[in-house]
Amino acid sequence: MISSKRNTLSLSTADRRLGAILGLLAVTAAMVAVSILFFLIDESRPLLNRISPARLILDASWHPTQGLYDLSPMLSATLLASLGALLLAVPVGIGSALFGRYYAAAWLTAGYRRMIELLAGIPSVVYGFWGLTMLAPWIGRFEPPGVSLLTAILVLAIMILPTVALTADAALAAVPQSRHRCAAALGLSRWTAISGVLLPSARKGIVSGILLAAARAVGETMAVLMVAGNVVQHPHGLFDPVRTLAANIALEMAYAGGDHRAALFASGLVLLCIVLILAGTVQWYKARDFYDQK
């Protein structure tokens, strides 16, 4: 007689052993994330133990060799560049997804999607290189030096555009066919059907994609490093050269030591926090939306 027996999964001895080994490896894989956090904190501790974290944004300037650790110009550059890139990439990306799904001729759809997938696969260093050799000189003709916040925004926008377009496309593809038929049966025009029915239905996926693209923009290093000009300053206009957090790490790690190195790890920590907040928002948003749609 058995009573209230929970599901036993009925594994054989061999299976149980295999499961234990696999579980151990899985936990090892999971520990990678933990150790990244650990090492970032551990390496920045020598500095953060001595100075208050507030000095990371309140110091007079970024001169780490002279004990001045102001990250705020880099923070503002990072946020402005990402925001600008999003402002450009979101409408164009969604428009491009809508084109691929509802506007393009049938023979074009597959090729168009493949093209966006290919754009998504181009390495950031190539985007940066292209921005440096094509975009920056062109902008420099109007407003030297060319490498500037604007160039960074443009290159970032091009980089995250495929992310926005592909996630929006996947979200639109998941909208049930019945909604299309309903909209068509009501005699709605194409745009009314899209803006009134289809885009709201796909809202969850599209917003998640935008947040992911934002995270990618904030964390992007190479492309920005190559076109932003890398002057540590709060930008006053679109044509000012700026330096982002990620670019700063890449530029100075090569020769940093002691507290300087610790400060770079601390800025890595800041970067990671921003990105994790964005990723967390995606998770939260997905979960929340899931319940209110039920």
Add this chain to the structure above:
Amino acid sequence: MKTSLPFAERSSHSTGSTCPDAAYTLGELHAGAPCCVPEPVITVENLSLNYGRKPALEAVSIDIYRGCITALIGPSGCGKTSFLSALNRLTDMIAGCRINGTIRFEGHDIYEPGNDVRQLRRDIGMIFQNPTPFPLSIRRNIELPLREHGIRKQAELDERIYQVLRDVGLWDEVKDRLNDPAMALSGGQQQRLCIARALALRPKVLLMDEPCSALDPISSGMVEDLIQSLAGRYTVVIVTHNLAQARRIANYAGLFWVTERAGQLIEFGRCRQIFAQPAHELTAAYISGARG
């Protein structure tokens, strides 16, 4: 609600030879007297089954008799399939599935801790509604579980493959293309291959979950004939929606019905009796087509 039958009942399909004691032979078909003996192979007492908090079955007690074909009938969603999977512990695969009660196979509680579930499943085979050949060759489909159970000699493997494919009437159709993918077979052939695959392990009991319902009428007829030919050699428990089929092939029949929340066994008895003189009014209504 335990129903037992007081006296030996010969199968209506038996070929006339007498039944020796516990006459129950494994292995090749047509080798000994097909025989249906009213001696329980599986005893189910007071079985209840829940998925999470949702009850699926309540207080089911039934005896499955050796060498007989037992048909489980009833409307959809009344727990017939859940009952079937509880008999070979396939319910273990479903997270949150909880079972109360006792199921004895040849006198041993199958849910006793430390039981060898693989041996149990070798003894109690199962055929599913949709034919599920593995995406391998025909030969490999039968070989894989055999090797898994320790049969590795090629001669023995070939012998078993020949035997079971002949038993299910597939040998002549596939003998020249044993290495072709099983997925290339027709639906009916696939289902017969699945039966052959289960038979190759020489099970004592075969559980069949609507084995004909996904097939076209001709294949369905062939599979039905095959099931009939298994009678006596194997104990068969078959879930079916097809009343005429149950009537044609079964020695015993049980009617499941959803009462209040969970599935229950309403009536169990000899097939002839169930169809001719049902004791329960629901049974009468169901077989006459008035309900369900």
Add this chain to the structure above:
Amino acid sequence: MIKNNAATILIYCSAISVTSLFLWLLTDLLIQGLPKLSPAFLFEAPRDAGRAGGIGPIIIATGWIVLVAMSAAAPLALATAVWLVEFTRPDGIFSRFVEFSIDVLASVPSIVFGLFGNAFFCVYLGLGFSIVSGGLTLACMTLPILIRTVADGLRAVPDGYRMVAAALGMTRGSALVHLLLPSAAPALTAGLLLSIGRSAAETAALIFTSGYVDRMPGSLFDSGRALSVHIYDLSMNVAGGDANAHATALVLIIFLLIINNAAIGLLRHWRKQHIAAS
């Protein structure tokens, strides 16, 4: 109606701008890079800080880095995905912890992987600037992609196979080896290809882990310069290196196009097959 037309025009505009951007990028790379491209360029060593000569040692180093990354990440990712899908319940503490940290890992920026790789592999484990350090850093970075594609591949295998295998008394291990993994093989391959593409495209995580040295690596513990790092170095630090940078970028892009195309094609073909089968 005006709205409808305006929207149509705007949407066509965005599609045209994306397409022309793609063509611009591609033609620019082709025009600037193609004249330099030759068999000799692929095999020769770089000279004069990369302004002249080829990218032979750099291709070799990239290959080693990717190989190290994949041989570390693939087994770990396979084990993790199999464990998550086949051996544990999704609501268990451990599986939730594993899922959560993989989500975290997936969102870590590559420069942070670079910092971690430098602190852990180069300094803490004492591997220095080496191909091993770079490869292992990339292994950490590609883990989430690999785990997700493998897990998705396994989840897409019909449950019927698991049920039938169990009903035939097979162990989970052998069902996995003989049925589930072969059924999911195209998805596994696609995941591997995507990760190779991602590794080969990476720069920021490699600058402080595998280093800059552009000589032919003698062993896995030597520093080696990856293709993407070479492009970065030529364009930023070497005046007059643009021509070779273009050619290198073209080589990298062609390699990535082949890899990504194969992966996407495989996945698409496999999905179609699965829809047909189910």
